[in-house]
Amino acid sequence: MSDTATTTAPTVTGERADLLAQLALQRHFLRHTTRDLSDEQAALRTTASELCLGGLIKHVASVERAWVGFILEGPSAMPDFANPTPEDLARRADVFRLLPGETLAGVLAAYEEVADRTDAVVAALPDLDASQPLPAAPWFEPGARWSARKVLLQIIGETAQHAGHADILRESLDGAKSMG
Template structure:
């Protein structure tokens, strides 16, 4: 369910509410579609709604669990040779049932929420460092995930309209 973020309040509540709104938007845009519809690209792009769901599940786990707190990859992603197949999550999504794709994303989001709930503060630094050599704090990561998810929610809006004409916020 999509819930508007609060107009005021603690920074953590506002950041997580904005991220949850974007997550809910992606789920809304994929609701009620068949496997074939989730695998339908909008040329010239090869991007699909199923690929977006799979990608966003990976991104949630990668940023929150692996990079921020240093946990191992979720078993779903652990054995992938990303150098040999950098688009694995996009490419393989067409083989996965819609309910499973949505479940993967919802469970990854739940794991991410657990990481946030367990953090000391928005100033807590990541275990992993960025390419610059700098650690990032939870605030930066939440902002990055809002950006990442919102960008893909926009893609999802266009893809959904191309599939069945459905539009919306």
């Protein structure tokens, strides 16, 4: 896999190696959708949604950062989903687009930093079964707990889902495809 941004995972074996390899693959597919784009192209909305390629990279990095914070610190590391302020909502909307002064290279570099931290945390976790209570949110079962393993599966799934979104955005932009 060659990309402008690559992540070197710590040396791990077994289940952790499998989880990190799958996450690295999904990150590659997501980053690959931005190959050879200008900042202006990465900021363009190419479908009816508010999504742009640069914004998707920012969003995935933000979500991964929050979930890793959850693994380490519990629900206090997550945004307030139950009672967001108008400022919270505006800040969340800004994560889906490139703001003035932001560059594709900058968001890719920030994503690489998040990925490196995630990989280091996964390598150092004493127990993938350690769990935390989920924060209050309409989409979480009240009182549910997630293990570090389940959080990693969530990050992998979300990264893969957004890589698919990014592939559609890129094909709509200039016809380029990640596969096929």
